[in-house]
Amino acid sequence: METMKEQQTANDGLTTEEKILAAAGKVFTRKGMAGARMQDIANEAGINKALLHYYFRSKEKLFDAIFEKTFQQFVPLMHLEFDSTDDFRQMLRNMVRLYVMMVKKSPYLPSFLLNEMHQNPDKIQHLLLKMKVSEFPKRLQIRFSEAGITGDPRQLLLTLISGVIFPFAAKPLLMPLFFENNEKIFDRFITDRSVFLEDLMLRMLVNREDDDAKLDSDNSNFNTNAL
Amino acid sequence: METMKEQQTANDGLTTEEKILAAAGKVFTRKGMAGARMQDIANEAGINKALLHYYFRSKEKLFDAIFEKTFQQFVPLMHLEFDSTDDFRQMLRNMVRLYVMMVKKSPYLPSFLLNEMHQNPDKIQHLLLKMKVSEFPKRLQIRFSEAGITGDPRQLLLTLISGVIFPFAAKPLLMPLFFENNEKIFDRFITDRSVFLEDLMLRMLVNREDDDAKLDSDNSNFNTNAL
DNA sequence: AAATAGTTTAACCAAACGGTTAATAAGTGA
DNA sequence: TCACTTATTAACCGTTTGGTTAAACTATTT
Numbered sequence: 001m002e003t004m005k006e007q008q009t010a011n012d013g014l015t016t017e018e019k020i021l022a023a024a025g026k027v028f029t030r031k032g033m034a035g036a037r038m039q040d041i042a043n044e045a046g047i048n049k050a051l052l053h054y055y056f057r058s059k060e061k062l063f064d065a066i067f068e069k070t071f072q073q074f075v076p077l078m079h080l081e082f083d084s085t086d087d088f089r090q091m092l093r094n095m096v097r098l099y100v101m102m103v104k105k106s107p108y109l110p111s112f113l114l115n116e117m118h119q120n121p122d123k124i125q126h127l128l129l130k131m132k133v134s135e136f137p138k139r140l141q142i143r144f145s146e147a148g149i150t151g152d153p154r155q156l157l158l159t160l161i162s163g164v165i166f167p168f169a170a171k172p173l174l175m176p177l178f179f180e181n182n183e184k185i186f187d188r189f190i191t192d193r194s195v196f197l198e199d200l201m202l203r204m205l206v207n208r209e210d211d212d213a214k215l216d217s218d219n220s221n222f223n224t225n226a227l
Numbered sequence: 228m229e230t231m232k233e234q235q236t237a238n239d240g241l242t243t244e245e246k247i248l249a250a251a252g253k254v255f256t257r258k259g260m261a262g263a264r265m266q267d268i269a270n271e272a273g274i275n276k277a278l279l280h281y282y283f284r285s286k287e288k289l290f291d292a293i294f295e296k297t298f299q300q301f302v303p304l305m306h307l308e309f310d311s312t313d314d315f316r317q318m319l320r321n322m323v324r325l326y327v328m329m330v331k332k333s334p335y336l337p338s339f340l341l342n343e344m345h346q347n348p349d350k351i352q353h354l355l356l357k358m359k360v361s362e363f364p365k366r367l368q369i370r371f372s373e374a375g376i377t378g379d380p381r382q383l384l385l386t387l388i389s390g391v392i393f394p395f396a397a398k399p400l401l402m403p404l405f406f407e408n409n410e411k412i413f414d415r416f417i418t419d420r421s422v423f424l425e426d427l428m429l430r431m432l433v434n435r436e437d438d439d440a441k442l443d444s445d446n447s448n449f450n451t452n453a454l
Numbered sequence: 455a456a457a458t459a460g461t462t463t464a465a466c467c468a469a470a471c472g473g474t475t476a477a478t479a480a481g482t483g484a
Numbered sequence: 485t486c487a488c489t490t491a492t493t494a495a496c497c498g499t500t501t502g503g504t505t506a507a508a509c510t511a512t513t514t
Contacts, residue, residue, distance in 0.1 A: 035261035038502060048463050053503060114396050115342035121399035128403055137405055154405050155423045162393030163386055169341050172348035176355055178364055178381050196382045203430060265472060275493050280473060
């Protein structure tokens with residue numbers, strides 16, 4: 001072995017570089033590029049500030065690494081469902097559940113990306129090219145055609161994503177307004193919303209000429225009784 | 228008149244304080260509290276940096292003023308429609324159109340609020356109390372009852388708001404992905420989306436037992452042909 | 455063990471930042 | 485015109501911040 005580059009499990013079973021990335025992820029996603037301090041990250045990682053510059057030359061380089069890593073958590077999620085599930089309706093259900101699960105796990109992620117993409121849109125551009133996201137709309141269109149569905153797939157997709165993400169992104173506002181500052185109530189709402197959105201996605205595809213479409217369950221959240 | 232506090236139309240027909248607020252609004256909404264520099268704001272307003280501290284003692288005070296002002300643009304918008312329009316369906320249509328118009332006019336606003344509310348949720352709390360937003364959910368529930376509609380009104384409301392806001396909040400990401408970096412295509416999509424969302428709101432209220440509900444037009448964006 | 459390469463730290467630095475000060479300019483009332 | 489308050493500016497100050505440096509520590513190789 002020539003230089004033995006690999007560093008081994010320092011104390012927590014984590015490389016120093018891994019500790020830095022984990023810490024930077026936390027701090028950056030919470031405070032954003034401008035709000036995060038290198039000292040905060042160093043503290044969070046339990047190391048000296050200079051080490052940050054030793055592993056990643058500058059704050060921007062470190063941020064880029066985090067931004068890219070964070071962004072990459074989204075993309076494969078999208079691609080996946082397109083290929084996996086044959087049944088279009090089931091695919092929509094899965095997507096809703098997948099997104100909910102994901103955002104539940106990292107609730108700071110959406111507003112972080114939503115905010116930082118405005119600061120330097122060029123970075124987004126670069127990332128989109130790096131991964132193969134450009135073919136995304138076409139594949140969506142194909143699934144639509146295969147399922148015999150007309151209309152703009154982008155409308156459905158944006159409704160789906162925004163519907164899942166928004167309650168988390170606006171949580172600090174909604175919490176006292178809609179959920180009595182009670183985390184349990186919020187969680188219950190999210191559970192309900194997952195079902196609601198799944199139902200909504202299917203409902204989008206149903207119109208009057210299509211009443212025999214097999215709606216698996218009857219837990220539709222909205223019923224018109226009068227008017 | 229004792230002290231003659233009011234300052235008159237300096238040059239642009241704007242008070243210095245107004246110029247500061249306008250400049251601060253621009254800079255803060257684009258770069259956020261942490262990213263904005265007092266010097267930037269001073270430059271944008273075409274004044275000396277010390278003047279900022281003369282009118283608003285600190286950066287935080289200035290930010291609070293902007294944050295509050297920005298936030299206040301949202302709230303009356305919500306309240307309004309609840310009282311104005313009698314017909315529930317028409318109310319939903321109006322809300323969609325109103326939100327689209329508003330976000331079109333100030334496209335940086337959503338991601339600004341979405342981001343800053345995470346930094347200091349206490350400020351949001353304070354603002355919510357200051358205006359009378361707490362009664363908001365109840366009034367929504369009442370409109371639902373009046374219209375004979377069952378289900379959770381929060382689900383509908385969040386779907387509506389997120390559906391309008393998200394395309395703007397995620398614009399830098401969507402622009403190359405869905406809209407070929409073409410502003411015209413984006414605008415057309417938003418126009419379509421307004422119609423789409425109006426339709427979606429109504430569609431939420433329709434189920435199989437209610438086929439005779441008068442759907443005004445047939446421009447439903449989604450039709451199932453097969454499957 | 456000596457030499458060498460990789461890792462970590464304390465101390466330091468220059469620039470940027472929010473904020474202050476003291477002086478000047480401009481308007482107001484007598 | 486004179487006194488007085490308000491508005492505006494240039495220069496300055498202390499702190500924070502991203503980044504550097506040189507030395508120390510650790511491990512690997514010979």
